[in-house]
Amino acid sequence: MSESPYLRAALPSRRDFLAAAAGGVALAGLGAPVRAQAVRTAAKIVIVGAGAGGTGIANRLAERLEGATITIVDGRKDHWYQPGFTLIAAGLKPAGYSVSSTGGWLPRSVNWVEEYAANIDPVAQTVTTAGGTKLDYDYLIVAAGLTLNWGGVQGFDLAQVGKDGIGAVYAGPDYAEATWRAMDAFTDTGGTALFSRPATEMKCAGAPLKYAFITDDYLRRKGTRDKSQVIYAAHNKALFSVPIVNEKLKLLFRDRGVDVRYDHVLKGIDPTARTATFTIPASQAIKDGAITDTPATEQTIAYDFINVIPPMTAPKVVQESGLSWADKWVGQGWIEVDQSTLRHLRYPNVFGIGDINGVPKGKTAASVKWHIPVVEDHLVAALQGKEGTEVFNGYTSCPMITRIGRAMLIEFDYQDNLVPSFPGVIAPLEELWISWLMKETALKPTYNAMLRGKA
Amino acid sequence: MKHLTLETLIAVWEEMFGRGLFWLMTGVAVVVTVAYVFVLLRDRHMSMRKFLLAQLSMPFGAIAAVLFVQGITSSGFRDIGGPVDVLVLLAVAAAGAIGLAILVYTAQSLLRKQD
Numbered sequence: 001m002s003e004s005p006y007l008r009a010a011l012p013s014r015r016d017f018l019a020a021a022a023g024g025v026a027l028a029g030l031g032a033p034v035r036a037q038a039v040r041t042a043a044k045i046v047i048v049g050a051g052a053g054g055t056g057i058a059n060r061l062a063e064r065l066e067g068a069t070i071t072i073v074d075g076r077k078d079h080w081y082q083p084g085f086t087l088i089a090a091g092l093k094p095a096g097y098s099v100s101s102t103g104g105w106l107p108r109s110v111n112w113v114e115e116y117a118a119n120i121d122p123v124a125q126t127v128t129t130a131g132g133t134k135l136d137y138d139y140l141i142v143a144a145g146l147t148l149n150w151g152g153v154q155g156f157d158l159a160q161v162g163k164d165g166i167g168a169v170y171a172g173p174d175y176a177e178a179t180w181r182a183m184d185a186f187t188d189t190g191g192t193a194l195f196s197r198p199a200t201e202m203k204c205a206g207a208p209l210k211y212a213f214i215t216d217d218y219l220r221r222k223g224t225r226d227k228s229q230v231i232y233a234a235h236n237k238a239l240f241s242v243p244i245v246n247e248k249l250k251l252l253f254r255d256r257g258v259d260v261r262y263d264h265v266l267k268g269i270d271p272t273a274r275t276a277t278f279t280i281p282a283s284q285a286i287k288d289g290a291i292t293d294t295p296a297t298e299q300t301i302a303y304d305f306i307n308v309i310p311p312m313t314a315p316k317v318v319q320e321s322g323l324s325w326a327d328k329w330v331g332q333g334w335i336e337v338d339q340s341t342l343r344h345l346r347y348p349n350v351f352g353i354g355d356i357n358g359v360p361k362g363k364t365a366a367s368v369k370w371h372i373p374v375v376e377d378h379l380v381a382a383l384q385g386k387e388g389t390e391v392f393n394g395y396t397s398c399p400m401i402t403r404i405g406r407a408m409l410i411e412f413d414y415q416d417n418l419v420p421s422f423p424g425v426i427a428p429l430e431e432l433w434i435s436w437l438m439k440e441t442a443l444k445p446t447y448n449a450m451l452r453g454k455a
Numbered sequence: 456m457k458h459l460t461l462e463t464l465i466a467v468w469e470e471m472f473g474r475g476l477f478w479l480m481t482g483v484a485v486v487v488t489v490a491y492v493f494v495l496l497r498d499r500h501m502s503m504r505k506f507l508l509a510q511l512s513m514p515f516g517a518i519a520a521v522l523f524v525q526g527i528t529s530s531g532f533r534d535i536g537g538p539v540d541v542l543v544l545l546a547v548a549a550a551g552a553i554g555l556a557i558l559v560y561t562a563q564s565l566l567r568k569q570d
């Protein structure tokens with residue numbers, strides 16, 4: 001068999017899952033991993049953020065290092081398994097499915113400061129918490145995720161979620177559950193369902209599309225699809241940034257009768273009138289040698305159900321830290337890391353994991369799984385005065401649910417290559433039951449194993 | 456850790472079922488397998504009568520396994536989307552059929568006198 005790097009490296013758990021289904025007996029022969037000897041160091045390492053990335057790397061470093069002082073800073077007591085929000089908002093899981101306790105995942109040897117970071121100073125090499133505690137570091141790992149800027153959608157208030165046809169799957173487990181109540185009530189009667197995505201970078205760019213598919217499916221199951229209109233407002237001229245996936249999604253939306261509006265950026269909603277206003281940016285076209293300028297306009301669309309997804313940026317503390325790109329993603333604040341090593345380009349003792357990274361792809365938990373070993377490798381090598389060798393290739397994965405019971409296992413890299421974990425077995429652009437089974441049963445265990453530093 | 460090891464596999468399984476349930480199921484599977492081997496060695500042959508009943512139980516095991524998987528994953532036969540899905544369905548059915556057959560055979564051998 002040819003040695004595809006993806007087959008070897010991509011989400012092992014998916015293969016684990018297949019192997020599990022197949023009996024997995026032969027795998028016993030693989031034996032235990034060769035455990036690297038613990039590296040002795042007196043380094044002070046601070047991790048900002050104890051979400052998917054922060055927790056995973058804390059466990060890896062606790063295992064790899066001996067004598068290091070590892071401190072993780074995060075004021076959130078609950079850990080959220082965010083990929084589960086989609087299943088909660090689909091009425092398949094309760095809100096509790098995504099909630100666990102942050103402390104439960106952290107190793108004892110890691111010191112958890114239960115406060116948010118208020119200041120990061122990469123020159124002085126300090127992190128100051130909201131309570132004023134100053135933490136010195138030799139190495140800093142930024143894993144603070146991203147901020148959902150609800151204020152960026154005029155007229156919207158989180159208190160409205162679940163009422164008057166307003167949903168907000170991204171807002172949290174309880175809001176996802178409230179969104180399900182609104183969507184369930186809407187699909188009972190039918191009407192106009194409106195979906196969109198922000199114009200900023202966002203986590204799991206597939207999630208807005210998935211929720212449109214799921215809502216369409218419920219309308220069909222309940223026999224109300226004929227009376228309904230499903231509108232998807234894309235922020236630019238595509239549904240998805242990877243061209244081949246975009247084409248497939250266009251076909252599927254056509255098949256489902258989804259009405260797609262391009263170049264629509266959500267500006268605000270009017271909950272009483274049940275309308276949403278979109279900005280359509282100015283454009284220029286050349287026809288028969290003549291240039292026509294179309295100025296920016298606004299478009300108002302009426303809805304009976306809407307899933308609001310706000311603009312996303314780096315958390316304030318990161319934006320103010322001087323770690324962000326100055327000339328890319330201006331105003332969004334993603335940190336200036338090398339896209340292969342995830343090491344900061346100006347402060348080599350700073351690394352980024354997860355959504356916070358200013359790289360062209362990879363704001364998914366599946367990417368975090370690939371970020372962790374890369375950062376672990378380069379950081380541990382640095383502690384030994386060496387250079388690391390691991391490379392992040394942009395791996396991003398998105399199980400695109402196309403209805404309850406089917407999904408497409410879409411995996412790609414920086415170059416927009418499709419990088420299927422099971423080439424020739426699970427076609428990435430086919431709606432399959434097996435892909436759904438993985439999303440439903442194997443992804444959370446894999447995620448949890450990643451948190452524990454075991455996958 | 457990006458490489459597939461038995462440890463990763465076990466970690467994922469533990470998370471999937473919960474540590475207790477996973478090891479309990481593993482324990483039950485081991486006990487049934489050992490018991491099966493034990494009765495084969497003890498009886499020195501396969502009893503065709505017991506095997507017949509075991510075989511008759513197979514369709515039930517197959518159907519139960521498929522319905523179980525569909526039940527816990529909120530899906531159904533209409534979701535079969537391609538050849539690989541059919542293979543998965545057959546694998547689940549086969550696992551259920553063989554598992555139940557071994558269980559039925561072993562149970563008969565342990566409970567009933569040798570015939």
Ligand SMILES: Cc1cc2nc3c(=O)[nH]c(=O)nc-3n(C[C@H](O)[C@H](O)[C@H](O)COP(=O)(O)OP(=O)(O)OC[C@H]3O[C@@H](n4cnc5c(N)ncnc54)[C@H](O)[C@@H]3O)c2cc1C
Pocket residue numbers: 048049050051052053054073074075076081082083084085086115116117118143144145146169170203204207315317353354355356363364365366367368397398399
């Ligand atoms: C609806 C939805 C569906 C998704 N679906 C998928 C999917 O199907 N597949 C997939 O792979 N990914 C999916 N994702 C994306 C995935 O959840 C994220 O990419 C992943 O959690 C990123 O990990 P992270 O560690 O960067 O951030 P997070 O896991 O969000 O953690 C960030 C942590 O930083 C903390 N923090 C924030 N500010 C501060 C501060 N000032 N000081 C200290 N700590 C701070 C937060 O409290 C939080 O605990 C989905 C996300 C959503 C919302």
